[in-house]
Every structure is written in structure tokens, then in C-alpha cells.
Amino acid sequence: MKRSGFVYAALLVIAASVTGCAENPATPTATPSTSWKHAPVETTSTVTKAAETAAAATQAAVDPSFLKFDKMSAKLTPEHELQLMSLLPKLKEAKAITLRGYCYKKDIGNAKSAALARAVNVEKFLVKQGISKKKLSRRFNTEDAEHAVRVEIGK
Template identity: 80%
Template sequence: MIRSGFVCAALLVIAAGVTGCAENPSAESATPATTAWKSAPVAATSTATKAAESAAAQVVADPGFLKFDKMSAKLTPEHEAQLLSLLPKLKDAKAITLRGFCYKKDIGNAKSAALARAVSVEKFLVKQGVSKKKLSRRYNTEDAEHAVRVEFSN
């Protein structure tokens, strides 16, 4: 009988402990981190969507103006698509000027960065069949822009 009383008491203690754990979840089992993780991609998607819409609006407003990130001279797929849309006109043009922009107050060697952007566009256009003889490069470090403007004459 003493043993059965001891076993019953032990079972009650274990049951109380298990019940207490179920009613008071530990900090490890809380889900705020999971919730924050799930909402982050939605915010990134909406930001990416806004950036794409802004880029599309820029293309419609001025298809010859390619905006770059401040620290980049690399063409993006959007830049390439924008240039491909201009390609028929550029192949028929007599002269094409690629004016690279880099604001001198943002970047130490703004002239080199502006020209590097123009060179990136030039290389892409030459690969697409535009004659290198038609192309010239210029730079602008005075305007607060990070871009390349494609100017052409017929």
C-alpha cells in the first residue's frame, strides 16, 4: 500500500509538471520570430514591385535614360531591355553619344565611375551590332544623377 501511495504521488507531480508546461509555454516555443520571418518576404516583394514600377515609369518617360545604383556601373536586365527597345533607332543613327553621370559629391572618383557606366552601355551596344565608329563617350559629374543618357542623331 505504501508503494502504491508513493507511485500515485509521483504520478501527480509529473502530471502537474506536464500540465504546467502546457499552460505556460517557454520562450523557446513562442512564434514571434516565425511571424516576423513570414512577413519579411512580403515587404521585400512590395518594395521590389515598387522599384520595378518606378523603373518602368522612367522608361516610358525617357527611354534613353538608364538609372544606375550609386556604386554600380553594371547593366541590369532592365537596362538591357531598355537598350534593346532603342536598338533599331541606334543602328540607323549617324552618331551616338553615351553620357555617363556620377555626382561628384557622392563618389570620390566620379569621372571614372561616369565613364565606366558609359563603357558598359557601349560594350552592350557593340555586342548587339551597333558600329563602334558611331559611339562616343562623355561624362557629367555636376548633376545629382547616377545614370547614362543615350543621345543619337539621324
């Protein structure tokens, strides 16, 4: 019974406000140039992602053999793939390639597995690009405060 009384009261308020609007039309005002009432606000996560992407692009330009990962990710991004593609001619000529996965042990519980998972994903991508699996080896580093894979080219 309380619920139906509340609904009835809400309907009365809505009806009264609609009737009030019809009796007192609003004066015309300038219409905003956008279709929304308030300008969109970038959230911290959007800004953070943009900053991380810019930092990754800068890192790729400085050292294309160092692929930075998100702390909780081992997935290759399109940026990682572009970095690896830029290294492909050197990698095809190399006699040995070491993929050193990084995961800081103070950030992640099973850092060794995460570091190796990153290296494995890079290895799978390189094998698909025609790099012989025989010349690829994986290592890990959990001591440095990094979340990345370094592609080390042996002569």
C-alpha cells in the same frame, strides 16, 4: 570548471522543462494557417528596392534613352538591357551615338571614372548587339545629381 558547471545547469533546466511538458500537456488550440509563427515583415531595404525598381520602370516608360543606375554601380541590369533593346532599331539607323555617363561628384569620390564606366558598359552591350563602335562616343557629367547613362542619338 565554470564552463562545465554552466553546461550541467543548462542541461538540468532543459530536462526539467521537457519533464514538465510531459506532465502538463497543453490544451489543443487553433493552428495557424501558415507554417511560421509570425507573419514575415518586409524590411526597409526590400521596400526600398521595390520602390527603386518601380521608379526605374516608370522612367524607362517615360524616356527609354535614360538608364538610371544605383549610386555605387556601373553594372547593366536586365531592365537596362530591355531599354537598350527597345532603342536598337533607332540606334542602328543613327549616324552618331553619344553615351553620356552621369555620376554626381558629391556622392562618389571618383565620379568621372564611375560615369565613364557606366558609359563603357552600355557601349559594350551595344557593340554586342551589332552597333558599330565607330559611331559611338562617350562623355561624362559629374555636375548633375544623377547616376545614369543617357543615350543621345545623332542624325
